[in-house]
Amino acid sequence: MNTAEFIPKIRSEKIEEIGFTWQTPSNIALVKYWGKSDPQLPKNASISFTLNNCHTITTIDFSIQESAPCADFDLFFEGKEKEEFKPKIAGFFKRVEVYCPYILDYKMVINSENSFPHSSGIASSASGLSAIAMCLMRLEQALNPRLTEVYIIKKASFLARLGSGSASRSIEGPLVVWGKHPKIAGSSDLFGVQFPYKVHPVFQNYQDAILLVDKGEKQVSSTLGHNLMHKHPFAENRFKQANENLSKMSEILQNGHLEEFIGLVESEALTLHAMMLTSAPYFILMKPNTLEIIHKIWEFRAAENSNICFTLDAGANVHVLYPFSEKEKVNRFIESELANYCQKKQYILDAVGFGAKKG
Template structure:
């Protein structure tokens, strides 16, 4: 499919409307880090969609008013976010031709702490895209619901790249790869559930809040730094190559190989930032302490606790939800919470 396949219906009838929707966040296993113009990924990625960490959004649209956007995050007006959304709406007018023909009031709130290492831009733009598709159905489809998840994912991507993966449950792929039929740079697709071993369908993700302040570098800047990174092309090719072993691992249920690949991907993302110009070290002392503790625990007790990281200091602790869970959870609470900034932890699980 091409961008033209998502062009909007120019026959519409506007009316005052209020819609609401929610969207979860996701955590990448093979990382997307580096992009081209129009939010095209430099390499394919695959993620787990979370269950409890969501953004809930309500959009009120008033037609025939001067185009404007007012945003409230947990009841507090956020003018910088409104400016960002205005720019986003201007960029997607060709796909939703009605979008600049009125004013918007957007109420949004997260079920998880801000700056928690959970991708609020993914869940946030995912929720907005779902609301926009609800409005589009009302204005151009006489209110009849559609299940155009592809277009919702396409629109979410243009707001935040990783947001396109949040439109689907389970394991989700974004970026063209020969290993996944129907995969695209323009929208995300579900990884075939028939190709996933049962062990990967019931996973927990506990996020240790090592640092609760703003990240030292935004994801936008981080992606931009890949343009001049001398190791970027090697990294992009590695991520592409990792899809074949990941596909094999997911079908076989080989947890040991899964752990090795997921942790390698996380550390590679941080290595890219350390080798950028300027260089950034996104981990904190607590991050390294947790990683070493996890490695020791796994070696001594032979239990499948492992980690992944986004572009920040906080640690996503992953483990199967099975008979070993109580022992792993006790270890996390007894031994790892001490490395968080304020004892903060977000307990989630994968949604299938």
């Protein structure tokens, strides 16, 4: 594992004051990763659609100060200081300090906001930490203008991963692979890479409606869930299955076979939750309305000869995936039927996006 390339070789002239704003998206995994080792290395490779509308916008203002023993920062979320968010960000800065030693020379003021409601049940760690990583890399570029754009994107994904594994997949789009895989050229456990092969047109503007079934805090955190895979009786078979499924997904994304896509995506979602059901201790993150929605999707797909399908993250909310050609029909179905199973009938219409954008 070669991480030395991400340690700055030179220290340039310091900049008194500078600020950057970046917008980075959430993502939804098609082939899931569940289980990791330190430092944030996946037990199997995964691939995700980068989203467009669900994003975080973060501004970091840097002002020079005497070098501190640890990162010095204030954190504001949607205009309000958030002390309860600081420990996670402080932990992130501590992990990246060796790769970004310049952060100790600056006081940082971080202002962040989401395009989706906080505590809506949509994981914001991927979008939030990838936005911070992009701001750090733009500071590094300002300190060392010789850095290439390819290196900046690669290191941003590497840094984001150290805060949240899935954040490594939120720097680029529309499809990103994280985890070393023999069938994916350039893939790595250290950072995400764009899917390197030509994607069939049907997947280039895919739709994702996020049904907000449960907006409360999860009973079991993703970190704890990942840790339970260490002694899971089915762990090794699951890691093997996921890597085999990524090989299959690579072919599907290139040939456009929607029936195979549906079967694989839904199987991956249910397998993820099967790992939770069979861990020790076991836990259930799906809610009754999650299952109601799944059955409604199956009924609609059969009745309408549709290519609609679902996937799930580590939670109760349902991601409804469907081709752009079915957008109007499926959106009507969501509004008339599926919304009834959401908290306050809330859902978010999203689509495949292209990664980080300068603010």
